[in-house]
Amino acid sequence: MPFASSLPVYLSPSKLNDFTSCYRKYQYGAVERLPSKSSYALVKGRIVHLVLDKLFGLDGEGRTLEAARTFVAASKESELTETAQEEIGLDQALDIKLEEDIEKSLSGYFKLEDPTRVNKKQAEFKMKATIAETPLYGILDRLDEEEDGSLTIVDYKTGSYPRGQYYEKRFENMQIYAALFKETHKIRPANLRLLYVEAGVDDLVPINGKEVDAQVGRASAAWRMINEFYAKGEFPARPSKSACRWCPYTKECRESGVQVEA
Ligand code: SF4
Secondary structure (H helix, E strand, O other): OOOOOOOOOOEOHHHHHHHHHOHHHHHHHHHOOOOOOOOHHHHHHHHHHHHHHHHOOOOHHHOOHHHHHHOHHHHHHHHOOHHHHHHHOOOHHHHHHHHHHHHHHHHHHHHHOOHHHOOEEEEEEEEEEEEOOEEEEEEEEEEEEOOOOOEEEEEEEOOOOOOHHHHHOOOHHHHHHHHHHHHHHOOOOOEEEEEEOOOOEEEEEEOOHHHHHHHHHHHHHHHHHHHHHHHHOOOOOOOOHHHHHOOOOHHHHHHOOOOOOO
16 A cells, blocks of 8 residues: 655655665655654763763863763753653652763773864754755764864764674764765765763774765665665565664554564
8 A cells, every 4th residue: 555655855864764774764754754752872872962062062171071961951941841751750859860971981981082172163953965866964073174274974872882893883884974964065074083082982993985886886786675675665674683682663563564573
């Protein structure tokens, strides 16, 4: 049966990940736009990102840990909507834990770099472009200019440092950002940098054109499949422990008859 809603205009790296982990997850989230519940990790991550974004709105010398702390209350207020509070079950104990975790992330961030010395070119900026017939979209956390004039794409992470298969894939989203930046600014940045602020890991790699092209190819193949499934009116479910464990649509999926992994 055809879908009542239109296909999204753009494919973002996070939606590409949803699609890759399970086609049906993409259907529920991106095509049918079913609401998904906030999680504690998601809310905490958004607050820390917002604080760091505000910090980089200050001039270099003003970017201190004390200044970062002054942005916490307003950032919490803007992210902890009534719905979000309900969904994560915020009570006094969880609020104390949240404050502690935010502080851990911020002090962890200041151990990784000295923001007063960072030459930020841009922060939190959106990019859209069609590459290899695939409409791509992404939001960069930060773009820095190094002393030699080269550019580094920076992304903050508040989760743990990835292991196993996730370790190998950790730069995949950023490679798509690199392709988007090159397409929109006609310059290829030199490096990708992941700052795991809570885990205390600063992970920097040079950009490799072949790897960037491979990620664009992956997005392009996914976009073709998305269009085919959309035309057929169904995205096949691919239940697996790793995909279903974090999926917000287990209820809908079970109700449609899929044997969702416990
Ligand atoms: S519950 Fe599992 S099979 Fe169903 S949509 Fe989510 S990831 Fe896919």
